Amino acid sequence: MWYNGFLDLSPWQLVVVTLILTHVTIVSVTVYLHRYSAHRSLELHPALQHFFRFWLWLTTAMNTREWTAIHRKHHAKCETADDPHSPIYKGLGTVLRKGAELYQEEAKNAETLRIYGKNCPDDWLERNVYSRFPIAGVTLMAIIDLALFGALGLTVWAVQMMWIPVWAAGVVNGLGHAVGYRNFECRDAATNLVPWGILIGGEELHNNHHTYPNSAKLSVKKWEFDMGWAWIKLFCFLRLAKVARVAPIAHRVEGKGSLDMDTAMAILNNRFQIMAQYRKLVIGPLVKQELAKADESVRHLFRRGKRLLSRETSLLEERQQARIQDLLAQSQALQVIYEKRLALQQIWAKTSANGHDMLGAIKQWVQEAEASGIQSLHDFAAQLKTYSLRPAN
Secondary structure, X not given: OHHXXXXXXOHHHHHHHHHHHHHHHHHHHHHHHHHHHHOOOEEEOHHXXXXXXXXXXXXXXXOXXXXXXXXXXXXXXXXXXXXXXXXXXXXXXXXXXXXXXXXHHHHOOHHHHHHHOOOOOOOHHHHHHHOOOHHHHHHHHHHHHHHHHHHHHHHHHHHHHHXXXXXXXXXXXXXXXXXXXXXXXXXXXXXXXXXXXXXXXXXXXXXXXXXXXXXXXXXXXXXXXXXXXXXXXXXHHOOOEEEOXXXXXXXXXXXXXXXXXXXXXXXXXOHHHHHHHHXXXXXXXXXXXHHHHOOHHHHHHHXXXXXXXXXXXXXXXXXXXXXXXXXXXXXXXXXXXXXXXXXXXXXXXXXXXXXXXXXXHHXXXXXXXXXXXXXXXXXXXXXXXXXXXXXXX
16 A cells, blocks of 8 residues: 555564664764764775765755864864863753754854865765755655655654764764763763664764774774774775774884883874773772772772773863872872873873973883882883884784
8 A cells, every 4th residue: 555655564674674774874974974074084985975975965964064074173172162062061961952953053154164174075966966955855865765665654754864863963972972981081071882883883982083083993992893894894895995094003012121212102102092001000900909908987089099090180070189189198109100190191292292302201201100119100111111113023
């Protein structure tokens, strides 16, 4: 019958088809808009680029230049008043409920498009079809859904229209800066929502992405999975894509005991992984050790101590800063490792432009760490010497 559409699918078949259609949209956003257009972390075959542009016109009415510009501005102004969709300034509830509206509002900002929207499509189709008639695409999609699926096609279409505003504009931009876990202490509040980036194509691994924004692969840990990267690997196999950049690999040469320029550059390149190791190998064990010795009256200060002492300082609230000071007052050893953590981060913040100055600063840091009398800090300093830009032969 006409109300079942040409395909006459069962309800369960419709659910499967809807999930497939929305997944194609997710792949279009994460591979084409995000990793290709905004960050240029890979190259895509022109035919694949145009398929994604056409599909996004049908299912989201999103413009490549607008999305790209807004996302680039988000990275450039992250967690500031100029961030187009920061939960810290806009409010988490606002970003969750009105993520799409925030995009539309920022898309009207001509300065945003001028500054951040460079190197985006500007061909005849973009000017005369996709940008000129954005609503025509989603209208055509509604007609197609009605024809294929009948009356329930309107439900399929509604889910397609809500998928990106809810999951990408709302959940990733909202919850992805509020809840979850952090592999790395980057300078913004980005979090990984879950370690398995399937539903939103890998965008769930938001902390990894903000740490290494130009990486085509969003998973970092062995137990993390990035569905978008799986698609990219398939496109590469089909010669439809070519990866330009991924996160640096931290090479270590066991037995290496000298600090040289190669080591200094490797430490700079892998600074986020190194600070994650500092949290794991130095801060965590020492907090546990000091907790075991602490008096019952102050043991509460050590709760979440590892997390607080590792947290990016610009993200600390006043009450958290006060708690850190109370905690450090209970242990001279914790005071030392916290100050050494801040000093290590200052090395690449102040000397990265001059390799020789950085090497000298690292050497001094290692000497002081080895002389600290704290075994975990001594061992970490020894480990720093083993980093290399190249793997061991």
